[in-house]
Amino acid sequence: MSDSALLRQCHTVFPGHRARAPAELFAAMAAWCEANGVEHDVYGSGALLQAFEARIAQLLGKEAAVFCISGTMAQVTALRLACEDRARALAALHPTSHIFVHERSNYQLLGHFKALQAGERHRPWTVADLAAIPDRLGAVGLELPLREIGGQLSSWDELEAIKAHCRARGVHLHMDGARLWEAAAGYGRSLHEVAAGFDSVYVSLYKGIGGLGGAMLAGSGDFVARAAEWFRRQGGNVIHRSPYVVAAAMEFEARLAAMPDYLDRTRFxxxxxxxxxxxxxxxxxxxxxxxxxxxxxPPERALAIRRELAERHGIWMFNRVAGGVLPGTSYFELYVGDNLLHAQDEHVRTALALFADALGSV
Known part of the structure; x- marks a missing residue:
């Protein structure tokens, strides 16, 4: 049996939100479109799209926001424009930045900007990490939270100090806010408060929200308009954005409202x-x-345990797993969403006990 088929049979699922089959998801989207009188946008022009862009801009306290087909395109475009504006080609990024880890050197091979690793890999930035850089920076890209180290955040005081540092030096501060919705709950602050002081903000429409894909880039009206033109030049001008926007918009407000509950469940x-x-x-x-x-x-044993628990007990512990730093170890990311939020406490306790027992067996 395939992993996807096995997952569908499990009654206790730890990671994320419940995955809906395409037919179920598309039916829900169709019903939402019918209820809300949705029509397709055409090359980015349409009532639903413009309203959703305005909603994102308003939440983040920015003048404008624009849809982009991917966060990969949105981020390197934003940082390139920021560096060009200041005639400084150098952007500072955390060593675990998505741009370094997952984007196949696009910033370098496509000549977008030059990137400098700043800070230590296993902890969030402090303002001292940026103050120690002698170079004149064009941009700073800050991820909130840092996914590759378990969703860690710079402290609120450090974040405010970083904002002030960049502002005083005329450096464009960009946020990788793929999980900004989660970060705001973690800080106990509004989205507007967290985004204040950032010159541009990228947010994902699928990671925590559960949409099909896509992203938004928010900032000043002029900056967003220029970025939108570059999205077109780079092949991002898809004729209909509406499927991505519908899939995000129909879940958006409920998922935002649930972020504090997801955090409480993570603490449990x-x-x-x-x-x-x-x-x-x-x-x-x-x-x-x-x-x-x-x-x-090791990862192979972790995957075997996952399958055993799924087949025998209807428990799905994780999705992807990676090798750890030490030999014979592994680790996996656990994003707490609707699945764990709605799981019974005793089922969670039983699953953890079975998993731990399997890890300790020879």
């Missing part, structure tokens, strides 16, 4: 994990509704 899970020291957790305490769980078995 963290507390339950204390009974199973064989599973190591990063960060030391939840900062958003995401954790990295480190286990003392």
């Amino acid at each position: 899970l963290y507390g339950e994990l204390a009974a199973h020291p064989i599973i190591r957790v990063n960060p030391a305490a939840p900062q958003v509704n995401m954790l990295h769980l480190h286990v003392p078995v």
